[in-house]
Amino acid sequence: MSWKRGAYPEFGLEDVVAAVFLLKDAKGRKQISEELNLGEGSVRTLLKKLSHLELIESKQKGHYLSEKGLKKLKEINSLFSEPKEIEKIEGMPAYALLIHNPPEFKSIDLRDEAIRFFAKGAMILVYEKGQIIFPEDGRPLKDTLPEIAQDLENLELKEGDLIVITWAPQKAHALKSAIHVALFLKKGELPRDILEVVE
Template structure:
C-alpha cells in the first residue's frame, strides 16, 4: 500500500523550488509531525533541540507544513490542523513503535534506534534496500527483522544469524511486542539524530511503493 499521506511529504520537499539544498530531509518533516502530534502545541526551540537542527531550519519546516495545511501557528508554537491530525494518525497506525535501543551486535554505532512497521513483511526482500536507505542518510548500517508468527527472522534466511541472536531476539520481542508480519528496522550511527533518521529512512522504503518514492 502506498500511503497517500507520505506522498504529501514527498511533494512538500519536491515543491520547494530552486535554491540551496536544505539542511533537513523529508524524515525531519515526518518527525516534526510526530512530535507535534504527541506533544501538542510545540515551540520552535523544543523542535530544534529534539530534531538536532537549527531554529532557521525548523522555521522553514514549519513554513512548508503550513503551506501543506498540516500545521498552524498558535500561542504556544505550532499545532496540527484537522488535516494534519488525520495525516499523522494514519502514518502512526503503521509506524507503531519508535524506540532507542542499547548498543548491540546487530548494527555498528554508538546510537541504536528501532522502528516497528505494522504488517509490512511482504515488502521485504533481503533487507538490503532498507540498509541502503539508512546508510544514504549517514547511518553505519541497519538490520531488518521480520516477525513470523512469534518468531523473529533476519532476512535473507540463507545467512546465519549473529552469535548472540537468541538473546537479542528476546530483548527486541519484549520491547516491540510485534505481531505476525510486522517488520522492525534497527539502525546504528555515531550520532543520535542520524540513527533515528536512518530508521525512518528504512521504514520509508516499506511504506512507499517504489514508483512513488522519489516523485
C-alpha cells in the first residue's frame, strides 16, 4: 500500500501548545495557520482534535478555548509561561519563555534542543536573588546585554525560574523552538488531554 507523506496533516506537540496559547482569544483558521506556519489542512485537523477533546469552541468570529481549555492553559502556565516576543536578536524575531521549578539541566543540552528545532540561536538564563544570570558562571545578563535584560523585566519572574530565549529567521520557528525546550524538560507533567492531541 503506498501513500504520500505530504497528504497527511502534520503537527507536533509544540504546535498544539502554541495553539492553546493563541486561542485564549478567538482566532480564525487562516490566522492560526500564518502564526504557526502550518498548512491549513494541518490546522483544520488540529482544531478538530482540540474540539473533539472539548478544549475549544467555535463561533462565527473564530475558535477559542472552552472552560475546559482555559483550565488546561492554567495547568500549562504552572509549568511554563507563554513565549513573549522580545526585541530582535541578530536581526531575527526572538521569544522568551519562563520554565518554573526546572529539573536539573545543562545549558548546552537545552541550546542544542532549540537549535535542533529550527532556532538559529538560544540563550539559557536563570533568575536568582533578583537577578537574571548565566547559570554557568553567574554573570548578570544586564552586564552583557542590557537591552534584553530590560525587556525581560516585564516578565513575571520568580526565584529559580529558568529563562529560555530563542531566535530564528521565521517568527513561528523562534516561538516553537522556545516551547520545544520547555517540553523537553516538562513534557511528562503536561495535562493528559494536551498529549492526546498528537497521539
